[in-house]
């Protein structure tokens with residue numbers, strides 16, 4: 001093997017090259033979308049570095065003031081070396097993404113899981129895109145080092161004029177792009193710009209995301225179901241019946257395996273690659289489920305559909321939902337096409353009965 005040549009694999013498909021290739025398919029494009037994506041990628045790299053060093057930096061569990069501006073421009077994570085106070089990872093991640101998005105000059109409205117109100121970007125820095133995001137999803141897993149991630153979705157301003165809250169209260173099917181970055185044993189960014197799904201893995205030695213999972217397609221049927229079974233006593237009929245079928249199938253098929261990490265990005269990533277179904281259903285205590293429509297349900301549903309799977313709320317196709325509030329929740333069943341089809345049939349049967 002020619003190791004020297006291997007060390008200089010300039011033919012690797014980096015995410016930058018990939019996004020520019022996509023851009024070249026639209027000759028009318030002025031590159032605004034590519035610039036926005038490059039700022040999201042930079043935010044992911046930064047958060048990845050912070051997550052990796054969290055234990056060392058004693059970031060975990062601390063909340064205080066620090067100079068995020070300085071951190072962002074000194075990309076090599078100098079923040080804890082400056083003797084400043086540090087922040088909790090989720091707070092830090094939010095500041096990183098808000099700064100990254102605003103400084104792209106391409107955004108007008110930002111909705112973050114961390115901020116109660118939407119952020120309207122000041123006119124001098126305003127662009128035509130709206131970004132909804134959860135900067136660090138699965139944060140209850142931070143302290144034990146389990147995979148966590150950033151989830152994002154991108155809309156375009158509806159009529160190109162003044163930005164209004166309605167611009168982010170659009171159904172998920174209007175998203176232009178969606179993705180997530182998982183901070184796990186490796187750092188993986190999964191992206192769809194509306195023509196398939198591609199996965200990139202961060203090569204820490206190059207500081208570049210490399211295309212490692214081209215054109216991801218979810219298996220049509222899976223062998224895994226993923227749900228918090230601790231909530232079972234409060235489930236509705238169709239959810240309970242579906243999980244019962246997973247465990248005790250009556251058609252001679254093997255029982256499904258249960259896998260539940262409790263970190264949406266990690267559970268959805270596994271579902272996308274291995275197939276099966278991830279559900280966070282409604283229950284008596286939480287009639288709208290737990291997961292947030294704009295920055296959890298929509299981006300993950302967008303990716304699932306683009307990969308050949310489905311996503312259902314228990315009532316309708318998830319991407320058809322029209323949110324009324326920015327932090328609205330919805331029940332969600334997403335994954336392999338045939339598995340979600342079974343869930344839809346159970347809900348349809350209950351409606352008829």
Ligand code: FDP
Nearest residue numbers: 137138139140141228262263264265
């Ligand atoms: P977390 O509470 O750790 O932030 O919506 C957030 C989320 O994690 C998802 O990432 C995860 O899928 C879900 O909540 C886990 O909820 P349960 O602990 O109720 O199972």
